Amino acid sequence: MVEEGTRLWEPTPEIVRDAKVTRYMEWLGRPVDYQALWQWSVDAPAEFWTSVWDYFEVAGARGDGPVISGTMPGVEWFTGSTVNYAENALRRAASEPGRLAVIFRDESGARRTLTLGELAGEVARVRAGLARLGVGRGDRVAAYAPNVPETLVAFLATASLGAIWSSCSPDFGAPSVIDRFTQIEPKVLITVDGYDYNGKHFDRAGVADDIAARLPSLVARVRMPAGGSTETAGAGDPTVSTSPGGTAGTAGASAAAPAGRAQDAPEAGHSIVSWAELRSAEEPLAFDPVPFGHPLWIVYSSGTTGLPKPIVHGHGGVVLEHLKALSFHQDLGPDDVFFWYTTTGWMMWNYLIGGLLVGAAVVLYDGSATHPGTDALWRLAAEEGVTYFGAGAPYIIASMKAGLKPAGLERLRGLGSTGSPLPPEGFAWVHETLPEIQLGSFSGGTDVCTGFVGAVPLLPVDAGVIPCRCLGAKVESLDPSGEPVTGEVGELVLTQPMPSMPVMFWNDPDGSRYRESYFADYPGIWRHGDWIKILADGGCVIYGRSDSTLNRGGVRMGTSEFYRVVERFEEIADSLVIDTGQLGQEGRLLLYVTMAEGAELTDDLVMRLRTALRDELSPRHVPNEITEVPGIPRTLSGKKLEVPVRKILLGTPPDKAANLDAMANPEVLSHFMPES
Secondary structure, eight states, rough: OOOTEEEEEEHHHHHHHHHHHHHHHHHTOOOOOOOOOOOOOHHHHHHHHHHHHHHOOEEEOOOOOOSSOTTTTTEEETOEEEEEEHHHHHTTTHHHHHHHEEEEEEEOOOOOEEEEEHHHHHHHHHHHHHHHHHHTTOOEEEEEESSHHHHHHHHHHHHHHOOOEEEEEETTTHHHHHHHHHHHOOEEEEEEEEETTTTTEEEEEHHHHHHHTTTTTTTTEEEEEETOOOOTTTOTTTTOOOOOTOOTTOOOOOGGGGGTTEEEEETTTTTEEEEHTTOOHHHHHHHOOOOSSSSSEEEOOOTTTTSSOOEEEEEHHHHHHHIIIIIIIOOOTTTTTEEEEETSHHHHHHHHOOOOOOOGGEEEESTTTSSSSSSHHHHHHHTTTOSEEEEHHHHHHHHHHHOOOOOOOOTEEEEESSSSOOOOHHHHHHHHHSTSSEEEOOOEEEETTTEEEOOOOOOOOEEBBOOOHHHHHHHOOOOOSSOOSSEEEEEEEEOOOOOOOOOOOOOOSSHHHHHHHSSSSSSSSSSEEEEEEEESSEEEEEESSOOOOEEEEEEEOHHHHHHHHHHTSSSSSEEEEEOOTTTTTTOOEEEEEOTTOOOOOOOOHHHHHHHHHHHOGGGGSSSEEEEESSSOBTTTTOOBBBHHHHHHHHOOOOOHHHHGBBBBGGGGGGOOOOOO
């Protein structure tokens, strides 16, 4: 066992001297003192965020309006200013067209690269193609696509037009995707017909067809080849190179329309276009300036209490937040190669591609983290000269349990961990195995597309402790009475706004759904839904979710989506799902079912439940155990008691975990007691 708080790493004087946050402080004329800098950033947020814009020379037009107006939740930032995310991501393309921008790898060994100039050229082509399809400012472009260069190109092209992007990973089942995309009514849908994972090919053509058929708003569907495209550059075009042994394009090419011609799909009311047709015309790259808070992308909450919430982030807020976080906290710049293991269905994809904003080359990986072995990602990092490596905490724990000793990582300077809390043992393994590397454990969320708390090169790393609250994030811990506490576990809240907070939820015209999601418990204060302990020196310990969200391998999914699948079975009368993960250990996913009259929990039913959950949600959401219970605990108003049951499973006595007087059936709680 490793004791929490054990000192594991300290920055050398050279690391402090060369840190990008140090240069920023020198530019400000402030002493190199992180805690003092953080305090200023939250006490004077208008000056701090103005300094971020000025320091990075953000491409855009600063208006004459106030930097911050209003109070949470109705805050407006940089009134009168205009900006475009894609312009800031590609701003170096004209002056440094030969600089490496994108490295793509997949588990088969395929490798492709794009320079900044090539990336900008591809974005220009796809921008022109989207415009031909009628996409303009405010239109939605949705993608059911893997983490390949084409997806990144499509996003940047969408953003350049002032249109709004949204994506789901192809391992999501059709109902999960339909629940998300039907809410936003996309004009264009980009799909892939299959993907490879863990050495197997998964055909998704039928799923993609089902999704498209449920979107009456579509004008066009673009069919992207799976696994990376042989179409992207065209014959003889040097834009993309594929290494020997790659299987790029095999799954989707036969289904795509011939280059230069769109297929009509009158029964669906939209045309079907190949990727080659979409990018067929060369036109100069342009960027439409949009207001600071203009929607950039739509990401989704987990759907714990209903349909997933469509969370809208703005161009300007994301640009400023990612410049700050990636440069000052993760110390990234133009000489870096930035990798984070993610899919397009997790906000870490949006965060990863933000590396372009600070000039870093980004590594896109499509496939399993552990195929053909647990060391797959470490080998990739060594081969590509990755300088900052990020993954979910479960991958670090898996590497530790496998006894891995990653080698060949001479260029690696930082290691990021997120998705769930990393336990002290995980911290210790990293610093025993890679003693020169700073571990940066971060915690935040899809809601703001960044971390609230994390690391910074100026501070040491202690086992199990996140070193600091991030600049501009006024994080506090509130006790049950709503009072701030230090050294005690409480609710993670933000008492000052951040520019990357949602500009709105889609289809929430009066803002009521947005307010209920974050501000119902503490008016004017953002409640995030995590347990946190803030230490006297500013360090933080995250204890996992304080709500019932499922978090599997970094993919958050709500229980309502889960129940929609399970309770469709006529044999199931009621159900409850619990994720026992805590402190960086993914834990077990437990499904409890109450059977319908006369039904039995047979092996065949268990198999069918597992198959349905895998196909309709994701492989990560297949339960470890399915157990029959006589009843599901509910409140008097009929709400399932997920959080209290989770507490009971983790050792809390039933009378402490739930208010028995407020329950309709308190007697059933005894069936959820952990075995002694």
